[in-house]
Amino acid sequence: MTFPASLSRTEHILILLALAVIIILGMQMMGSTVTIFLVALILTMLFYPAARWLRSKGLSNIAAVSIVTTVAALCIVLMAFLTLFSFNMIVTDLPQYQTELEMRFNEISSFLGTQNISLNAIVSTPPDLETVIPALLSSIKNFTQLLMDIFFVAITTFFMLLEAPQLIERAKGLLRDEPEKLRHLSRMSGYVIDFIVVRTETNLIHGVLFGGSLWVIGVHGAILWGVLTFILCYIPFFGLIIAAIPAIFFAWLQFGIPGVAAVVIIVCLLNLIVENPVFSWLAARKFEIPALVVILSVIFWGWLFGLVGMLFSVPFTMILLTFVQFSDDLRWINTLIGAENLFVDNITPPDTVPDKKTDL
Numbered sequence: 534m535t536f537p538a539s540l541s542r543t544e545h546i547l548i549l550l551a552l553a554v555i556i557i558l559g560m561q562m563m564g565s566t567v568t569i570f571l572v573a574l575i576l577t578m579l580f581y582p583a584a585r586w587l588r589s590k591g592l593s594n595i596a597a598v599s600i601v602t603t604v605a606a607l608c609i610v611l612m613a614f615l616t617l618f619s620f621n622m623i624v625t626d627l628p629q630y631q632t633e634l635e636m637r638f639n640e641i642s643s644f645l646g647t648q649n650i651s652l653n654a655i656v657s658t659p660p661d662l663e664t665v666i667p668a669l670l671s672s673i674k675n676f677t678q679l680l681m682d683i684f685f686v687a688i689t690t691f692f693m694l695l696e697a698p699q700l701i702e703r704a705k706g707l708l709r710d711e712p713e714k715l716r717h718l719s720r721m722s723g724y725v726i727d728f729i730v731v732r733t734e735t736n737l738i739h740g741v742l743f744g745g746s747l748w749v750i751g752v753h754g755a756i757l758w759g760v761l762t763f764i765l766c767y768i769p770f771f772g773l774i775i776a777a778i779p780a781i782f783f784a785w786l787q788f789g790i791p792g793v794a795a796v797v798i799i800v801c802l803l804n805l806i807v808e809n810p811v812f813s814w815l816a817a818r819k820f821e822i823p824a825l826v827v828i829l830s831v832i833f834w835g836w837l838f839g840l841v842g843m844l845f846s847v848p849f850t851m852i853l854l855t856f857v858q859f860s861d862d863l864r865w866i867n868t869l870i871g872a873e874n875l876f877v878d879n880i881t882p883p884d885t886v887p888d889k890k891t892d893l
Contacts, residue, residue: 535873537831538666543582543861549862549863557837562839563872564837564838564839565682567768567838568682568838568841568842569682569685569686569689569862570689571838571845571852572686572841572845572851573686573689573690573693573728574693574788574852575725575845575848575849576605576686576690577693577694577697577720578600578726579725579726579730580605580690580694580799581694582726583601583696584597584601584694584697585597585599585698587600587601587692594695594698597679597693598694601694602687602690602691602694606676607634608685609683612760612763615756615757615759615760616757616761618756619754619755619756619757619760620754620757621755622753622757623753623754623757625668626753630753630755630783630786631709632788634786635788637659637785637786638769639790640789663769666776668831682815692799714859715857716857717859717876720875720876721852721854721855721875721876723850724851724875725852726822726849727853728847728848731849732766735766735807736762736764736766736767737763738807739762739763739766739773739803740759740760740763740766741759742761742803742807743757743759743762743776743777743780743799743800743803744758744760744762745760746799747759747780747784747799749787750784750792750795750796751787752780752783752784752787752796752798753783753787754779754780754783755890756775756777758777758780758783760892761779762776762777763842764776767827767845767847768829768831768843768844768846770824770827770828770831770832773800773803773804774800777796777797777800780796781793781796781797784796795805807845822847822850822851822854822875823870823871826850826870826872827847827850828849830846830847830849831843831846833846834846834849834850851875854867854872854875858873858876
């Protein structure tokens with residue numbers, strides 16, 4: 534972008550901020566479409582190395598892409614089956630949970646009574662779980678719309694994978710005279726792939742250990758809370774805490790305060806053992822994005838795209854930082870937030886899984 538020489542640097546910044554606001558508002562107005570495209574782009578970057586490997590074994594491009602998308606679809610179906618199976622068990626046992634809730638409600642009321650505090654002044658009766666839980670789930674998102682979004686993401690990803698080899702060659706041609714930008718793009722695509730792979734491996738450990746621990750204790754819906762942990766742990770810093778809330782609630786229903794304490798201890802141990810040393814060991818490198826930037830990215834992308842934005846906040850931010858680095862007028866932003874080290878040539882890019890990088 535070229536500005537008239539008569540404009541001051543402050544005026545340049547104000548114009549850029551105004552353009553950014555316009556772009557953000559436009560993305561919010563087209564939230565569903567933009568979300569589908571961005572998620573499909575991330576999945577394409579993730580699955581492309583597998584499709585490329587299958588092509589190297591002699592398969593045609595469409596056969597390789599079909600195999601990769603079929604395997605991915607089967608994994609999604611398996612996760613959906615486990616979720617629906619566990620959720621159906623919870624819905625079936627709602628009368629039992631309502632009885633347990635009333636018992637806990639009476640315990641709290643008796644305890645507060647000894648302190649001369651009336652619980653009835655705050656709430657007269659415990660909530661009806663058979664009404665609250667279905668209403669809460671229906672308010673999260675329309676199931677039909679969710680299926681449509683998943684369908685369009687799958688279709689978009691499939692055709693992106695088919696077109697990926699040609700797109701990469703075109704990008705190389707366009708950036709032939711700008712090798713630095715080509716290196717930035719290649720490095721960042723490697724970071725995105727590496728982050729998602731490592732995050733998925735760590736989340737799987739989280740989900741299995743958390744769900745297994747809850748099952749050993751005897752908490753209702755242990756499988757569902759394990760799957761929920763696997764999904765929500767893609768949200769940096771907050772995912773495990775959010776996933777633990779329903780497990781803590783059901784542990785409280787069944788076992789009271791001791792159950793709550795047990796689940797809290799499990800969450801703390803998992804965060805101490807898995808999230809820090811295991812994630813650091815599996816990661817090919819430290820993803821040197823400052824913690825404040827990560828937290829702000831979760832808030833920003835969550836506001837812009839909802840839960841999907843929170844789940845993909847780090848990959849979305851990495852892509853955005855790459856485009857910022859491409860522009861001479863915006864590169865100072867990466868320096869300001871401390872993310873310029875991602876683009877320094879003397880930093881070794883991810884090499885834990887070298888065959889998972891793109892051709893860029």
